[in-house]
Amino acid sequence: MADKLRRAVAPISRTLALTAIVAGVAIGILRRSERRKQAEDAALDTSVQTVVQAARDQPVTATAAAASPEQPAPAPSYVSTLASVPTSSPLARVVAFMRPGVTPTVVVLAILGAVTAAAGFWLLPDTTVPQPVTSSVELHFDPEHPATSPIIVELWLSLGESSGPNRHSETVLHVDLKGPDLAHAGWSLFAIAPKGFHVLFDSSSRVDRYDASSDSVLITPGAVRGGAYSAALTWDNLEAGALQVRNANLAAAFPSFQVQNYSSGDGREPPQPQVSVSRHLRLTGDYAFVSGLPPDEIGIFLWSWRPVTGQVNQPLTAADAMTVVARSATEDQRSHTAEFRSGLAFGIAAAALLSAVQEFLTLTTPARRRGVGP
Structure with missing residues (x-):
């Protein structure tokens, strides 16, 4: 005392x-x-x-x-x-x-x-809950190389520190894709997310201003070996990304996800293979769930939700954007x-x-x- x-x-x-x-x-x-x-x-x-x-x-x-x-x-x-x-x-x-x-x-x-x-x-501490901007991610396939096989998608929101000599706190949105059709060229990944991010380990990306609060990025990696690809959107400011931290409060805004097969114009309907979307939240600290969709699995530093399935060219209602709010007991005491x-x-x-x-x-x-x- x-x-x-x-x-x-x-x-x-x-x-x-x-x-x-x-x-x-x-x-x-x-x-x-x-x-x-x-x-x-x-x-x-x-x-x-x-x-x-x-x-x-x-x-x-x-x-x-x-x-x-x-x-x-x-x-x-x-x-x-x-x-x-x-x-x-x-x-x-x-x-x-x-x-x-x-x-x-x-x-x-x-x-x-x-x-x-x-x-x-x-x-005086700021005890308000962050309100991240809604994000969206779309996977597009050209008519010449449409998606014909199932696609597995994993969305990760992570809170951690950067690597290298100038270590600092950062938040990251990982989009992991798996599917045989990714081994062919003609597909692209388009995302709209809170402004201020940069894309890691991908020189094919182009970030543009979308509106006053969001940026957009178009990634065209081409054919990838093994049909697996991962994109990482990183924010260096803990109060500006898809995952935001303000003192004891944390808000994670998962983006909506959709896969689009474009029609070739010959009157035939494009294929509609299955799409599976999983969401994970990686934390560092003693955070407890407050509001939003409760996670199905809670680990020490990892929260996960069951996969949501749908089809290409159909809205994945269950995979719409969602926000989860958590609070840290240690940071709450400091506040x-x-x-x-x-x-x-x-x-x-x-x-x-x-x-x-x-x-x-x-x-x-x-x-x-x-x-x-x-």
């Missing part, structure tokens, strides 16, 4: 230390300006006293002399005397009104409130800790700012400025 509390308070302590340094510098500057302000105020008081004394020494006007002895002419007041003093611009009057309230204490409290409020917003730190920072900021406002209003009250009252 002590370690958790120490880790929770550590960012606030660093924020307060930085605030103390900034406040120390600000106090030094403000003290110097305060001494200059006091000298200006003393000069202003001397000028006002001179004006008041001059007003008192003026002879009584004719109207005042005509007043009866029972009702003597009123003596010139402090306010009426100040009214005869030439006024400055509105901005200068505002500055003169606020100047008594801008003290080192008020400035330090304001800086403390602003810095801790910024720290509170920085520490709660971040929320506690953020709330602590907001509490300190509110107390500091309220104290600064109260002190400012107290110092700028006219009665207090004239030295009347507590």
